[in-house]
Amino acid sequence: MKNIDVCLTPDLLHLHKDTLENSIVVVADVFRATSCMVTAFAHGVDCIIPVATIEECRQWQERGYYGAAERNAKMVEGFELNNSPFSYMDERLRGAKIAMTTTNGTLAITRSRNAVKVLVGSFLNLEAVARYLRSQSYDVLVLCAGWKGRPNLEDTLFAGALIERLKEEYSMMEDSAIMAWRMYNQGKNNLPHFLANSSHIRRLQRLGIHKDITYCLQHDLFDVVPVLRGNTLVCIEV
């Protein structure tokens, strides 16, 4: 039986060093980086390069890429795209190449490079990711992007949601996976309510981004699975 495990924050990724090379990593930064990426691919974007720094993002921009840079939940000046999924629902972006840097999500992706494969997960493409994983023979590690090294509720809930979809075919041996799964089952009937007091919701609400929150918590809108190829995310339809 394949195994599914959860890493609650990139700051604990060192504990999974030995298993990473035999696992597919699913990176989740639900609010909002990975939800943006999934939305972008669903709207025809050609590829996304996740980069660690604003400087790198600028360099890709100079080579003709659209630039998306977010820090502390706000758009960095001088870039075309922000970290709202709605800014990726744009006909202009069909076939576009994007360079993206965010506070947590893009770093989590770049740090997972030693895995067999790195996928991008969100509630929006939950079933697509689950279906793709079922077709593979590898163990799964869900890497929650968290917030500046700390675990967060929304990414943990995504991990639990994915486990819920895979639980017939995968075993969960470790407590982080059990916790995520239990948490999701506690909250799944009303995720917005369950998340109401979370630290990032409070952060986003101060910025007036209710619409993004509601959007990002929708399940199974898109059948796209972004996968890292070299340093670039491309889209597999499943």
Next chain:
Amino acid sequence: MKNIDVCLTPDLLHLHKDTLENSIVVVADVFRATSCMVTAFAHGVDCIIPVATIEECRQWQERGYYGAAERNAKMVEGFELNNSPFSYMDERLRGAKIAMTTTNGTLAITRSRNAVKVLVGSFLNLEAVARYLRSQSYDVLVLCAGWKGRPNLEDTLFAGALIERLKEEYSMMEDSAIMAWRMYNQGKNNLPHFLANSSHIRRLQRLGIHKDITYCLQHDLFDVVPVLRGNTLVCIEV
């Protein structure tokens, strides 16, 4: 209002560096180090020195201390005491000095030294710890000892239980605290059942330690609060 936060494993303690100096840390290694410590003090032990290595433990033993050394949930040969709370219910130990090293718990204690105070928590002395904290003006950080760097269910549940007792007087701002609190409220009516699939329960059950598990999950047996003074744990009665 005072704040209560949770660090799910010592491997995330670096994220709390700035707050540690203004916080009281409560270290929990429910299965079984901190439950042993609480039991030992409740049975009249004079002091416990938590040490990081087996070698250090042996050195204290040579100076007349009782030695307690556990690795991977098993007693290390050549020491008097193991990591079962029942081995501390012993008249011989009244007034005794103990040196203790365990896989996770003692390390968590020694790594918390920069805090205002370091307390030892377990379900056995839950209310005593809560009462002591209420009398203090500092923020609280619950440090879960986890298992070799990984978060675990039982210590997270203890963190949630302590929050449940303190929630009128403390705010919880961070998601780890919210998760622990939600988890405890989900499981509190039947903790043994809730923990049945946890990784450490499976580990302990292989060793046939059902009795220890049931014992360690009892709430409020003892009114003792072990506190670190220098390098030594001593007991405050509250």
